[in-house]
Amino acid sequence: MLIDSHCHLDFPDFAAERDAVVTRARAAGVGRMITISTRIERFGEISAIADAYPDVFCTVGDHPDHVHEGAEASVEQLLDLARHPKCVAIGEAGLDFHHDRAPRALAERVFRTHIAAARESGLPLVIHSRQADEEMAAILRDEIGKGAFAAVMHCFTSSAALAEAALELGLYISFSGVLTFKNAEELRRIAEFAPVDRILVETDAPFLAPVPHRGKRNEPAFVADTAKVLAEVKGIEPDRLAAATSANAFRLFARMPGVPAA
Structure with missing residues (x-):
């Protein structure tokens, strides 16, 4: 079994054929998909998609590109929405200094x-970090000093220094189709040193097709192509890589039911 730990099935790219997309993922050996929230106000739509498929789960959160577009989320609001039985994480949330759309002080506060919501709920945090390595490492160290919380650095494309900091803090690192790109040698070196028990695979569909x-438009079935390259980088058999990353996902997203792969 493979688990697509990060996709966006609510995006318009999938509206016309969502059933077919999920069916193709299952045929490719994808046993679980987590559709990720980017706007809290759309959580009803996201949770409805998760409710429609037994193997699809969801999260609740505001992407840093959108935190300035509406009312600022509160811990209480996040906790209330996170009670939905198919919600398995908080996020995606973080810092994005590439697009730099929201005021940085607001983005950090959100x-x-x-x-805080992840810490209080006990659910893991899905972290978005782009061109904000030093600021992200500083915030993570500061916040973990206030109390532990589980988290994954999604679609990791940052520096080795941030990867090392995240691993030292007990976080997971998730690799997307970027790992398969010809110019991603540094990212493959990071994947090589990341412990097998701390890595996940994802698509970030509809983006970043491997x-x-x-x-092309990415979709959850294509996580198998990323997993194949990750197995090659780690020097292990694909079946072992699939089992390890699935076990990691079940461990991290503990509310998601299922028996971890052996």
Whole structure:
């Protein structure tokens, strides 16, 4: 079994054929999909998609690109929505200094709110970090000093220094189709040193389709292509990689039912 630990099935890209997308994922050996929230106000739509499929789960949170577009989320609001039985995590939340759309002070404050909700709920945090390595490491160290929380650095494309900091703090690292790109040598080196019991795979669909699908719309079935490359990087058999990453996902997203792969 493989688990797509991060996709966006609520995006318009999938509206016309969501059933077919899920069916293709199952045929590719994907046993669980987590559709990730980017706007709290759309949680009803996201949770409805999770409710429609037994193997699809969801999260609740505000992506850093959107935190300035509506009312600022509160810990209480996140906790209330996170009680939905198919919600398995808080996020995605974090910092994005590439697009830099939201005021940085607001983005940091909202990120810390999501951390507090993860800590209080006991659910893991799905972290988005782009071109904000030093600030992200500093916030994570500060917040974990206030009290532990589980988290994953999703679609990791940052520096080795941030990867090392995240691993030292007990976080997981998730690899997307970027790992398969020709110019991703540094990312493959990071994947090589990341412990097998701390890695996940994802698509971030509909974005970042892996080779050989690059340039096309991504979908959960394609997580198998990323997993194949990750297994090669780690020097292990694909079946072992699938079992390890699935066990890691079940451990991290503990509310998600299922027996971890042996």
